[in-house]
Amino acid sequence: MTRPFTPKIVTANDLRNGRVVYLTSDDRWADEFTEAEILTDEADAEMRLVFALGQSRAVVGPYLADVVRTPEGAAPKHFRETFRATGPSFEGVA
C-alpha cells in the first residue's frame, strides 16, 4: 500500500432538480464544493461512495472525484469538476 491515495470527494446531481451536489461529513448533500467532505483514505472513500449509492431517492449518479490541496483549500483536480463546481463559463445569450 505504498501508492499514494489522491484525496477525493463524493459528488452527484440532485434527483429532483438535477443540480450539482456534494456529500458533507454530516451526511448532507450541499450545493457548495467547499462543504464537501475531503476523503483522504481509500477505504473511507469507498465507504462514503457506498453510502451515496444508497441515497438514490436524493441524488443521481454519485461518484468519487479527485481533489488537490491548494493554499486556498481543496480544489477539483480535473477541469471538468471545476466547471461542475462553478457552472457554465457563459450563460444566456449575450
Next chain:
Amino acid sequence: MYVQTEFDRAFLAERNRQFRAQVARRLDGSLTEEEFKPLRLMNGVYLQLHAYMLRVAIPYGTLDSARMEVLAEIAERWDRGFGHFTTRQNIQYNWPALVDIPDMLDRLADAGLHAVQTSGNTIRNVTADHFAGAAADEIADPRPVAELIRQWSTDHPEFQFLPRKFKIAVTGSPIDRAVTKAHDIGLRMLERGGEAGFEVIVGGGLGRTPMIGEVMRDFLPTEDLLPYLESIVSTYNRLGRRNNKYKARIKITVREEGLESFRARVEERFAELRPGFTGADRGILAQIEAMFAPPALRDADTGTYHSLRAENPAFRAFTDVNVAPHKAPGHGILTVSLKAHGAAPGDATADQMHALARIARVHGHDELRISHEQNVILPHVHLSSLPAVWDGLRAAGLATANVGLASDIIACPGMDYCALATARSIPVAREIATALRGVENEVGNLKIKISGCVNACGHHHVGHIGILGLERSGVETYQITLGGDATENAAIGVRAGPGFSAGEIVPAVERLVAAYLELRRDGDETFIETHRRVGMAPLKTALYGTGELRDAA
C-alpha cells in the same frame, strides 16, 4: 403546416401520462435510477453536467408562431429564460427540474410538440432543408416526405431497439443544405422523365468514425419510398453490430458488409416488403402535401425595400448577407442569425423567441424554421416587409448580419453543459467570432464548426475549418481539421497537425484566415476553394510555421 391528428394527440397524451407516472415512481423510490434512465431517455431527458436537459424535437425544423411561443413559454416558466437550438433541428433546455418535466411535456403537447425519439436507438427527428418550400433552387418541398417518414418511424414497433441511433435527412434541392451525406440515410430529390423521386444515400455519419454516405439507389420513385426505407432499416436491424457501440451505426455495417452486398440484401428485402405497401402510404402523402400548400404570397411593390437599401448601408449589408433568393418574385428567405458576436451559438432568449413569433405572424406567413446551422429562418418574407422586419429584429438583438460568414459558427454545448465533453466549445466559438469580426466581410463564406468531443455534434468534420476539443494531460486541447464540406460536395476535413491549447486556438484560426487572404486568387475565391487549389502545405505553414515545428506536424 402539418396539423396534428387526433391520433397524434392521443399518442402524446398517453405517452406523457405514462412518463408522469414514471417520474413519480422514481421520486418515491419505486424505480431505481437504472430502471428509470432508459425511460427518461425515451422522453428526451438527459442528465448533463449541471442539471437535467430536455431535448424537444422540431420535426424538419418547421414551426409556426404558436409553437415558437410555447418554446418561449417553456424557457420562461421552467428554465432560465433561454433555449439552445441544435444542429439536429431540436431545442435543448439546459436547466429543467425533473419534477417539472411532466408539466413541460404536457404544455409542449398542447402545441403538438414532444421529445419522443429524441434519444435512444430509434429513428430520430427527421431533418430537412431549412429553406424547404421557399428556395429558388428547389424541385419540390421535401417536408411532406419528411412528415411521412416521421409518421412511419414514430413508435414503429420493429424499430424501437435498433443497434444504434438512426438519423434521416431530406432535401428537395440539388443544393444540399441538409448535410444529407452525413446521415444514416440521406434523401435527395431528383426528377427523371417528369417523375419525382430520390437519390438514396446510405451510411454517412460523423462521430468518431466520420464517413460520407454512399449512393444506394440512384433513383427511387417516391411511391417506393417507405418500403425501401423499411428495407434498409430492417436489413440494418438484422446485420448491425449490437456488441460494440462504436461499430453499431449503419455506416460501419455497410462498410463491413460491402456496399454491393448490403444493397443486394436491401433489394431482396424490398421485393418482400413492397407488395405489402398497397398505396395507403401514398394516400397519406397526398393528404400531407395538401397541408404544406405554399402560403398565399403577395404581389406588391418593392420600392421601399430598394430605397432603404440605397440609403442605409447597415440595412444593405444585412439584406446582402442574410437574405437568400426565394422562388416567388418580390420575396426573400431571411435567415435570422443566432450568432451575435460573443454569444453562445444557437442560444435564444424567451424574449427573442417571442419576437420571432411576432415577426413571423405579421410579416412571414406564420412560418419559422430552425436550421442545422443553429439559426432561425423566416422562409417567406416580402421584400417590402424587410425594413419593418429589420427594425423588429434590431429591437430584439437579432439583426446580426453574419450568415455564412466566419462568425456564423456551429458549436455544440461542449463542456459548458455536456456530460460527455472533453473540452469546451462555446467560449472558443465566442472568442473566434469576436476576433474575426473586423475581417469577416472581406473573408466571405467560411464555415467554422466546433465540437467538444469526438462525437462530433458540432459537425467539425464538415467545417472548412473544423475544431475538435480534446483533453491532453489534464488540459483542454483543440485540434484543427481543414477542407471539410457539408454541401452536395461533402468531404471530411483532414487533420492539420498537433493540437492547440485554449490560449492558442483563436490566434491559430486568425493565422489561417490571414493566410487565406494572402493566398486567394481574388475576392471571389472562397476559403474552401483556395484550400482546394493550394493544398494543405501553405495553411500548415500558417498554423505551425516552417522548419522544425512544421516537420513535427
